[in-house]
Amino acid sequence: MHILDIVQNSITAGSTLISIEIVEDAREDLLTILVSDNGKGMTPELLENVWDPFVTTRNTRKVGLGIPLLKGAAEACGGRLDIKSAPGKGTTVKAEFVYSHIDRAPLGDIVGTILTLVVCNPEIDYVYTHTVNDKNFIFDTREIKKAISGLELNHPEVILWMKEYLSENIKNMYGSVL
Ligand SMILES: Nc1ncnc2c1ncn2[C@@H]1O[C@H](COP(=O)(O)OP(=O)(O)OP(=O)(O)O)[C@@H](O)[C@H]1O
Numbered sequence: 001m002h003i004l005d006i007v008q009n010s011i012t013a014g015s016t017l018i019s020i021e022i023v024e025d026a027r028e029d030l031l032t033i034l035v036s037d038n039g040k041g042m043t044p045e046l047l048e049n050v051w052d053p054f055v056t057t058r059n060t061r062k063v064g065l066g067i068p069l070l071k072g073a074a075e076a077c078g079g080r081l082d083i084k085s086a087p088g089k090g091t092t093v094k095a096e097f098v099y100s101h102i103d104r105a106p107l108g109d110i111v112g113t114i115l116t117l118v119v120c121n122p123e124i125d126y127v128y129t130h131t132v133n134d135k136n137f138i139f140d141t142r143e144i145k146k147a148i149s150g151l152e153l154n155h156p157e158v159i160l161w162m163k164e165y166l167s168e169n170i171k172n173m174y175g176s177v178l
């Protein structure tokens with residue numbers, strides 16, 4: 001849910017290319033979620049205020065809950081949230097969690113998350129990179145668009161194919177760990 005929320009911010013910011021990177025590192029006991037976009041970015045003033053949902057009571061800027069909630073979740077798990085952003089340069093949101101922390105939420109249905117994003121916004125390009133220890137998987141919609149020339153990313157057969165492709169590759173990464 002956090003990933004959907006943070007990527008939704010990127011979509012709202014007018015991004016055409018969004019990178020979602022998940023790194024599960026058992027050795028460092030660290031889970032990192034990195035979302036970078038080429039959207040409109042934030043002014044330093046907005047970036048300062050974005051952490052605090054209650055800032056909205058004092059000015060008219062719309063500041064919501066997505067970022068404060070993710071920050072809370074990361075810090076409750078011995079981690080942190082870091083945002084880099086500049087107007088016209090895009091935004092990078094990096095969330096770190098202690099991997100084995102008892103309060104860390106499971107990654108959840110990551111295949112469903114990625115599919116939802118791709119199918120609901122087929123005009124946006126996504127690069128989804130997932131690393132589990134020494135295994136790595138990259139899913140780049142720009143390459144898929146080339147391979148299915150003529151078809152749309154939300155064509156039922158393409159959706160089914162992507163679902164199987166994502167599931168299979170993610171399962172393979174966990175294979176030797178579980
Ligand atoms: N990737 C981004 N690019 C540009 N601006 C962003 C980005 N992410 C967040 N922001 C800015 O930070 C504000 C706060 O984001 P946050 O997700 O916390 O709340 P929201 O999106 O406004 O509301 P909610 O997530 O609760 O629906 C956004 O309204 C937007 O102005």
Ligand SMILES: [Mg+2]
Pocket residue numbers: 005006008009064065066067
């Ligand atoms: Mg939001």
